[in-house]
Amino acid sequence: MTDTSILLIEDEPDIANYIQQVLRAEGWTVTLHAQTKEGLHAAKANPYDVFIFDRMxxxxxxxxxxxxxRANGIETPVLMLxxxxxxxxxxxxxxxxxDDYLAKPFEPAELVARISALLRRxxxxxxxxxxMIDDLEIHDKARTAHRAGQHLKLSPKEFDLLIYFADNADALITRDMLLRDVWNMSFxxxxxxxxxxxxxxxxxLDGDHKTPLLRTVRGLGYTFGPE
Amino acid sequence: MTLSGWQTVCGLRTEITNQINDDVASLSEVYLTQGPDAVDVAISQRLALSPLSRAGAHYRFEDQGGLPRSGDLSAAITQSSKLTDPTIVQSTNFGSLTLRATVFQGGETLIVARENSAIRKAAWVQLRNTLIGLVALIALAALIAVRATGSLRQRIGQMNDTLDHVGKGHLDARLPETGQEDELGALASHINGMIGRAERLLNLRKRVTDQVAHEMRSPLTRLDAALLKAQSNTRADPALAKARAELKSSLRLLDGLLDVSSAEAQQGDRRNLEPVDLAELGANMVELFEPVAELRGQHLVLEARAKAVVDAAPAQIGRLISNLIDNALKYADPNTDIIISIDTLGNKAVLSVANQGPQILGELRSEIFTPFFRHPDMAEKQGHGLGLALCRSIALRHDGTLDITPNPHLTIFTLTLPLTEQS
Known part of the structure; x- marks a missing residue:
């Protein structure tokens, strides 16, 4: 995603540098401002893919x-950091x-995951x-799933989870994202x-299969898809 | 007859006696100055007037021999009235009369009378006029009162509407101040002052909480970034990972404390509350926690006996219920049921979470809701001892209660919340 541009509004220089390092490591272009006046001007004057705003x-x-x-019709996704x-x-x-809210201090990987999710959305x-993901078949309308031809007996919530993982295959999915997007919980x-x-x-899903599809990313969340 | 009517009659009786006396004196004067014939003329003139104009006056003027010269009274009436004092007699023609006689120096007798019915008529007329006046006065007073009450009711209605609005969390609402310098005007001004102070305090509380979070989290963010950098630059030193874990634990403690103080400070603040169906929320929680129960051989049972909708901050109430279920799962005996029941009692919603397990007895039932309190038998469990303190402050923030209901076999946490007005 080399063409991704992000507008960052952050007034603390050390933290701003740190955030920029994390974002640039992903190949994203970052524009930094330290005040709301300049930030608003930039946000209205140029197209960005994502805004990252501090609060105080x-x-x-x-x-x-x-x-x-929003009042000016600009619907670019905003992450509050x-x-x-x-x-x-x-x-x-x-x-x-x-659109999303992440508290400081944050895990760099979680920040990247949140931005990626906003971009996907x-x-x-x-x-x-x-x-079809590897040997997994998901039928959205019928709400059924098969792994290597075997029907998976999933509860409605488990099927929702599977769909969410499939929609965000290969991306880091944090626990907060699952609580918010699958369980509709903001706490x-x-x-x-x-x-x-x-x-x-x-x-x-994985049972005794040799190639697990759902993997834990220690301390952060999960990824889904063949390795 | 009313007292004032009776007083009127007494007054008129005296008045009529005075009129008779005046009449006698006047005709005596005519007699003395002009002679008996002039008296005849004067009596005829008076009798020519209408009965109402002459106020029921009747006369008899007789000569020395008792023969009538003029007037309209018969001899029979006047026989008993030789006395000069006013006397009441009955006349077939004129009914009850008050009369008085006087004998002139030439031997002629003058009798002057007044119909007593005139007293009643006059009394009735006076009474009627008094009553009409009174009714008019009452009507006027009522009109003034209705207008004043209407205005008063309108102003009190406006005050009630505004205070109801404030009660629902709109602290920017103010009572209309019309500039009227009366008690209601002063009351509106005082209440507006109080709402303004409450609004300023609530905003100040939030600013202080936000500032504390900002002042603590910003340096911790820099510290965490430095630790992370150190971790990536050197061979993974376990101490760095441990330091980051400690830092995160401290942050959870800070967040917990801020959440407790925030919920406590929000008591009475009904801003941002929305209808929440407890049965629906309970079902979501059961669905979320059921796999945890399953791992421990426990089972979550939801018994929603009534529709219970409350005005709540969904995230806070969700957190409260999830804390109660999480606690019940932690402390319940293996292979037992955890019952989440939802009911209504009067205008309250009642949600309880019951489990079998170690009992919470005596003073511990209230101490357990104190921040940092850890049950002596459960000290090995992780946490800062803020969970139940937060739960209770959330209950209080919603004008509700959270207590342990005594039961010999179960640990039961009972949450009560006011039902929405629509319920």
């Missing part, structure tokens, strides 16, 4: 920028128009009724409940 900026609040841009990371802050962020993807239950659910899906 010297001349304003990042969420006000989001509201301003901020020190304001408690539940109340996150709920407020989503309510005021942010904004660029859209064509979903076919029948999908972290603070337990290993996601891991247990994925574990159950993995037993049904």
């Amino acid at each position: 900026l010297p001349d304003g609040e990042g969420l006000e920028m989001v509201e301003n841009l 901020t020190a304001l990371g408690n539940s109340e802050n996150k709920v407020e962020g989503y309510q005021r128009g942010a 904004s660029r859209g993807h064509v979903r076919t009724d029948l999908r 972290d239950p603070g337990t290993n409940v996601v891991d247990v659910n994925i574990g159950r899906l993995r037993r049904k």
Whole structure:
């Protein structure tokens, strides 16, 4: 994705440098501003694929920028990357128009995963009724899945999970993303409940197969697809 | 007859006696100055007036021999009235009369009378006029009162509407201040001042919480980035990974404390609440946690006995219920059921999570909701001891309660929340 351009609004130089390093390592182009006034001007003047906004900026609040841009018809995906990371802050962020919300300090891989997910979502993807991933077949409309010809007995939620993984094949999927997008929860239950659910899906999906499709990325989340 | 009516009659009786006396004096004057014939003329003139104009006056003027000279009273009426004091007699023609006689120096007798019915008529007229006045006064007072009450009701209605709006979390709402310098005007001004202070305090609370988070997380972000860089530059030193894990644990503690203080500070703040169906949320939670229960040989049972919709912040209530279920799973005996029941009681929604396992007894039932409290028998479990403190502060933030319901066999956490007005 060498043509991906990101607008970053971050006022703390050390943190801004760190974020830029992480993003540039992915081959993405980053434009940095430290204040909302310059940031808004840049956001309106140039096309970007993703905005990354801090919240407590010297001349304003990042969420006000989001509201301003949305009011001006600019629907570019916004990731809030901020020190304001408690539940109340996150709920407020989503309510005021942010597409994703990540608290500092963050795992570099998680930041990349979140940006990638936003890019996938904004660029859209064509979903076919029948999908083949290695020896896995997924029928969307019939809501059935087969692995090596064997029918997988999945609960409705497990099928939703499988579809989500298939839609985001080869990408890092974090626990937060699963809670938000599959369970529709904007809070972290603070337990290993996601891991247990994925574990159950993995037993049904991969079982004794030699090539596992669902893999854990230690401390971060999961990836899906043949290695 | 009313007291005022009776007083009127007494007053008129005196008045009529006075009129008779005046009449006698007037005709005596005529007699003395003009002679008896002039008295006849004067009596005829008076009787020519209408009965109402002459106020029921009747006369008899007789000569020395008792023969009538003028007037309209018969001799029979006047026989008993030789006395000069006013006397009441019955007349067949005029009904009850008050009369008085006087004898002139020439031997003529003058009798002047007034119909007593005139007293009643006059009293009735006076009373009627009084009543009409009174009714008019009452009508006027009622009109003024209705207008004043209408205005008062409208202003109180506006105040109620605004306060209801404020109660639902719109702290920017203010009572209309019309500039009227009355008690309601002063009340509106005071209430507006209080709402303004509440709004400023809530905003200040959020600013302080946000500032604390910002001031702590920003340096930790730099520290974490430095640790990560050190990890990538050197051979993986286990101490660095441990330092990052400690840092994340501290952040979870910070977030937990901020969440507790945020929920506590939000008590009474009903902004951003929306209808949440507890049965639906409970079903989602059961679906999420069922695989965890299955691993431990436990089973989650949802018993939704009533539709219970509450005004809530979905993320907070979801977190509360997930904490209760997570706790129940951790502390329940293996191979037992965890029952999540949803019911209503009056205007309250009641959600309880019950499990079999170690009992929480006595004072521990209230202490367990204190931040950092760890049950002595459960100290080996991970966490900072903030989960139940957060749960209770979330319950209180929604005007609800969270307690342990005593039961000899089960540990039961019971959450009550007010049902939505629509429920």
